[in-house]
Amino acid sequence: MVSGPPPGARSIEWILADRRRSLHRLSPAEAYARWLGGALVVDIRPAAQRAEEGEVPGALVIERNVLEWRFDPVGEARLPEATGYDVEVIVLCSEGYTSSLAAASLHELGLTRSTDVIGGFRAWREAGLPATGGTGTPAGS
Template sequence: VAEGALLVDVRSESQRTADGVIPGAVFFPRNVVEWRADPSSPAHDTRLADLDRRVIVMCHEGYQSSLVAATLKQLGFAHATDLIGGYLAWRDADLPVEDNRD
């Protein structure tokens, strides 16, 4: 993502398989985002090590991602935000997507 932002996809695996994925986005199931972001967690993901990094959260339509972005802000990610309209808005804007079916 431009300028070093991290795009986090919190959609379900079934949504990702059915609809496709955004190239370069990282996938964290919604129920593990907090553990991936917490540096003291054994499940911490180093891509979430920089609290100053812009983190853009995306779900299917933009509802879950708003909640995840708010949680990330509470965890210290000052530049956390969500993708308004979610994956559907991205796809409908003809931005790059890839097939995720095996």
């Protein structure tokens, strides 16, 4: 049986809403236009999800568990694309929840032009934007 929450505990809904306050989230069409203008689209979904749902051709694939290390402008594990604090990063997950938390985390590193896609990859694909692959078979089936 779960007892009451400890002092300071927040629900994931509260945390998500709080983190999204720092973001200017993008529709799939807005994200695509920014990508064409030089923003980096970063897909943080695990390999099984990308295999099932498909991928954005040309997006950087950086799984969620290493995102901050790859984009910290002063970190030793940063990617060549992590050119500084002004890089525009558009984070993409499956439905737009995890990506909001990830983009807010990049804000904490100082990458304040980071954001995510409303509705995630699923909305991207439904909007008819460039996507490849996908089996439609649930991961693990």
